[in-house]
Amino acid sequence: xxxxxxxxxxxxxxxxxxxxxxxxxxxxxxxxxxxxxxxxxxxxxxxxxxxxxxxxxxxxxxxxxxxxxxxxxxxx
Numbered sequence: 001x002x003x004x005x006x007x008x009x010x011x012x013x014x015x016x017x018x019x020x021x022x023x024x025x026x027x028x029x030x031x032x033x034x035x036x037x038x039x040x041x042x043x044x045x046x047x048x049x050x051x052x053x054x055x056x057x058x059x060x061x062x063x064x065x066x067x068x069x070x071x072x073x074x075x076x
Contacts, residue, residue: 016060019068029075039068048074 028034028041038045039056048056048071055067 016065019060019065039071044075 023039024036026033026036028044030041030044032041032043034041040048045053045056052067052070052074055063056071058064058067
């Protein structure tokens with residue numbers, strides 16, 4: 001049995017290993033279910049500005065980290 005941890009704004013970590021783990025989770029930081037491979041559930045994702053949404057489609061190491069940080073700042 002696997003335990004799922006949620007990410008809170010105070011525990012967010014920008015390291016790529018943390019980002020990969022976050023993408024693998026099936027729970028959004030808000031507590032809703034999300035699809036693995038996506039950073040947020042659809043309702044959270046839709047609240048983000050379009051520029052941030054677009055950045056979240058980038059690969060890790062090619063701009064995703066910056067977009068993810070901008071999303072975290074938006075939710076904080």
